[in-house]
Amino acid sequence: MDKQTISRDGTPIAYERSGHGPAVILVSGAMSTGATVAPLAGALSDRCTVLAYDRRGRGASGDTAPYEVAREIEDLAALIEAAGGEAALYGVSSGGALALRAAASGLPVRQVAVYEVPFAVDDADARARAEYTGSLTAALADGRRGDAVELFLSLTGLAPQLIQGARRSPMWSEMEAIAPTLAYDDEVMGDGRVPRDLLASVGCPVLALAGGASAQWMRQSAQAVAEAVPDGTYRALADQNHMVEPAVLAPVLAEFLAG
Template identity: 45%
Template sequence: MVTSKDGTTIAVTPVGDGPAVVCVGGALNDRGSAVPLAGFTVYAYDRRGRGDSGDTQPYAVEREIEDLAVVIETAGGSAMVYGISSGAVLALRAAAAGVPITRLALFEPPLTATGPDPDYTARLAAAGPAEALELFLGTAMGMPPEALATMRETPAWPALEALAPTLRYDNEVMILETLPTTTVPTTILTGGASPTWMHEAAHRLATHLPNATTTTLPNETHNISPPTLAKALQKTLK
């Protein structure tokens, strides 16, 4: 456990041996979602409100940036960072805020040109955990109703429902007045089978950042396979 600036406890687990890499998970991810990387020490942490971490209120994106900063301090004072989906946007915002990040790898930051839909934001804010989970999977992720109904009956559903209150945190991370910018070397990763808008978002962000490149991982989607992600990250962060 480490303690963030506002007193919130943040659960951190280092895995492996080598240069420090911090994993910032996306929606419905906890520290168990981090992929290990051969040759690196991966610092996986539960973002606030998830797993074993605290959830001091009121929530603000700035507090999550402070959480990431204290994890990086624990990792040695500076670190490479990889972020997944909304976690990639949080990592980018942290780098833009001056958190000591030496390199960024961002997998499919879902930066639409218009940002989160206001109706979705309002409905998510008012929803209970089960409703929020169904709203996210059905509306934001486009899961068909029959697939959603099947998922409700799986053993994974209770664990996802426990994480559902933090979906509004991810949504707030995505609300931007302008795109963050940083000179930190950045690689933006996308899956070759992901929707066109995801590739357009990566290209738009890479054009915006002064020190960024893009890499497409053939046949992958937003639900990327962990071995493929690990291989890509090892190449990107070496």
């Protein structure tokens, strides 16, 4: 990250800026940094001015206690100012929930696109999310960062043997380093259900995306988001899953942002 802006509470937020055209800020999801969305930034940069940033507590950005979702919205306000005073937002997974909350807060957000925000679509999903919140809170309070990461990976559906393999990999220490931010994403997700009252106050166009090869509940969640906002569109990307390919996603986002 070669640039930095200062959020309202004094926290430095690191970002990279590339390309030309309408400004869009890329909001990564849990266990991710700005580097995670860098390939998408590259794919968009010939049509958009793209800001990819490290959310607070990750990468080159700072962190200031105590955490509140409002602080992350203030981070986006600072980035929007750096982008020229207005920008679109693209958020992936729980980063999409943050992008929607920022738009609902009244920031100068032109458009919002989100990809597979994991909102619960039934009571069983909501109970699983509540159980995860309790276990995650306990693990982080006890300093068991590795267990916190494992809880998150289990929530995503990763098989136990693959999780154990990940524990033995070189990347595990990096995952443990940002494990406390799992609590941030959990707070951004609220109770895990689609926040219909909040979404009803989003005043800009919203594009809710999902992968055609993803689980059905992911597509249902995206459809629910599109239906809950005043100006929403749902679209499924054929053959894509939660790890959407930038080459497939970028043209869809560019078309939406140009509109």
